[in-house]
Amino acid sequence: MPGPLGAAEFPTEQEHKARQLSIGGEKNINLSETHQGVSLDSDVEALEKEDVQYGVKAVEATAIVWSRNALIGAYAAIFLVFFVNSFLQQTSYTFTLYVTSSFALHELTATTAVMSQIIGGVVRLPLAKLIDIVGRTEGYLAALTCATIGLIMMAACNGVELYAAAQVFYWVGYNCMGYTLDVFIADTSSLKSRGLMFAFTTAPYIATTFAGPALGQEYLDHSTWRWGYGSFAIITPIICAPVALIFWINKRKAKKAGLLTKVPSGRTWFQSVKFYLIEFDFIGVLLICAGFVMFLLPFNLAAGSASKWNSPDIIALLVVGIVCLIGFVLYEKFVAPKPFIPFELLLDRTVLGACILAATLFVSFYCWDGYLLSYLQVVWNLKPKSAGYIYNTYNLSSCAWGIIAGLLIRQAGYIKRFAAAAMPLMFLGAGLLIHFRQPDQSVGYVIMCQVLIGVAGGTLVICEEIAVLASGAHENVATLLALIGMFSSIGGAIGLSVSAAIWTNIVPGEIAARLPADSAVTAAELYASAITVLTYAPGTPERNAVIGAYAVAQRWMAIASTCILVIGVGAIAVWRDIDVRKFKQVKGRVV
Incomplete structure (x- = not known):
């Protein structure tokens, strides 16, 4: 049985087909209506056949029904x-x-x-x-x-x-x-x-x-x-x-x-x-955020440091920032699912x-x-x-x-x-x-x-x-x-x-x-x-x-x-x- 969050969760891309739209029964919309020269019922038919994520399908369905x-x-x-x-x-x-x-x-x-x-x-x-x-x-x-x-x-x-x-x-x-x-x-x-x-x-x-x-x-x-x-x-x-x-x-x-x-x-x-x-x-987001922040901040802070670019703090920020950016590229290329x-x-x-x-x-x-x-x-x-x-x-x-x-x-x-x-x-x-x-x-x-x-x-x-x-x-x-x-x-x-x-x-x-x-x-x-x-x-x-x-x-x-x-x-x-x-x-x- 799914846990408390499981019942409200959404599927992976492989699971999309399990949640196709149900078209049938009573419809509260006029499918014969046309908009910009295209019948809305053709959009409904296209919507049935699509295999896209839930959020995309939800907004497309919403766009069909609203007045x-x-x-x-x-x-x-x-x-x-x-x-x-x-x-x-x-x-x-x-x-x-x-x-x-x-x-x-x-x-x-x-x-x-x-x-x-x-x-x-x-x-x-x-x-x-x-x-x-x-x-x-x-x-x-x-x-x-x-x-x-x-x-x-x-x-x-x-x-x-x-x-x-x-x-x-x-x-x-x-x-x-x-x-x-x-x-x-x-x-x-x-x-x-x-x-x-x-x-x-x-x-x-x-x-x-x-x-x-x-x-x-x-x-x-x-x-x-x-x-x-x-x-x-x-x-x-x-x-x-x-x-x-x-x-x-x-x-x-x-x-x-x-x-x-x-x-x-x-x-x-x-x-x-x-x-x-x-x-x-999550790991990729963390690496790119940390990389850019730590790489760019020294250019902002160097003049506020007594020894400027010789400061260990400034050098450490630059080095860690560069390492994070390189790590991000390698992680995205070879590791990230x-x-x-x-x-x-x-x-x-x-x-x-x-x-x-x-x-x-x-x-x-x-x-x-x-x-x-x-x-x-x-x-x-x-x-x-x-x-x-x-x-x-x-x-x-x-x-x-x-x-x-x-x-x-x-x-x-x-x-x-x-x-x-x-x-x-x-x-x-x-x-x-x-x-x-x-x-x-x-x-x-x-x-x-x-x-x-x-x-x-x-x-x-x-x-x-x-x-x-x-x-x-x-x-x-x-x-x-x-x-x-x-x-x-x-x-x-x-x-x-x-x-x-x-x-x-x-x-x-x-x-x-x-x-x-x-x-x-x-x-x-x-x-x-x-x-x-x-x-x-x-x-x-x-x-x-x-x-x-x-x-x-x-x-x-x-x-x-x-x-x-x-x-x-x-x-x-x-x-x-x-x-x-x-x-x-x-x-x-x-x-």
């Missing part, structure tokens, strides 16, 4: 989720400088994000397996819980270490929530409309770009950043829960219609634990090219993004609200243009041509930052550069996502989105590490060299806290010393950001010239 109003309601609820999450993002960016500076560790602004970027990206592939085996709703609820825990921890943290741990919880949850909803959108949209639907999910940034920094300023002026995080710890689960309810109701509807049945796996509790450890490649990386998909040239492009864009972006808010407030003496507006210019332009790009792709179809056209604009925007992100330039030119990068980025991100999705069947959708998400997050972590390495190795020495010998404050104090810097009026020797140091670091960050984009040209070149108008990838009622 047009239910689909509209689901998308409206998803829009609210993305709205509250984007509102939180734009508000919390205002807090970051003050959180790390309040612990006198301003230099760790980028470092605190490295682990969360890596873990948040890598965990998407195990989540892809979870939502394919168990279901989309269960994965979404797990992600929501994790994000809420992270927000509570950030509100209560009393040191940068706990803040970093809270960031990991939050970003893992946030990334996985967004990822699960992206999978749902891919499940319920035709390939030609998918770029537009992905752009739809980022549309809230157009409003929250302005509302978020203003709210953040209010919290800083009239309350604390802790209450900012605490408020969203209450708001987020309340706004996000209805999506799960809609999923659950329509899944039940599919079961009642006879479209979905679940057969117990027959495994014992111990067998279930073993099955999931193998299915989610279920490899973490889907090599059969990754070897497709379009998938590989899109993943490399995603990593490249995130490296480039985070090279110049990590310390931008500090730079805007210290160099141009902007209030947090105004700095937040300028900081979010990229989000505003990329999200607004993304809707236009999605419409153009829906009509024209050929994604490779759009990506190739956007790449020169990305080079232009990033290259101009080298000249214009300097104290003697107008802040308006910085805004111009970010708009150019945003328009290019909005196009490229949509193109890369559609490129990978066009290269696989519907049962591969979750894995393909997880794959490109993992490359994006690791690219972001590398970019943050580059910016942190530049900052920590340039700024302290530059401040010390420029600071007058008779200054009442030390270079170390100015380096550790941007809040301390802001207490000195513009034009004072102390403020000028920091401004000069920041400018040198920002120039090198912009140069690194521009140079890495060369890889993106080759990544796009290897894509197949796919016309997404000719694909039918999903079943049931779709957008």
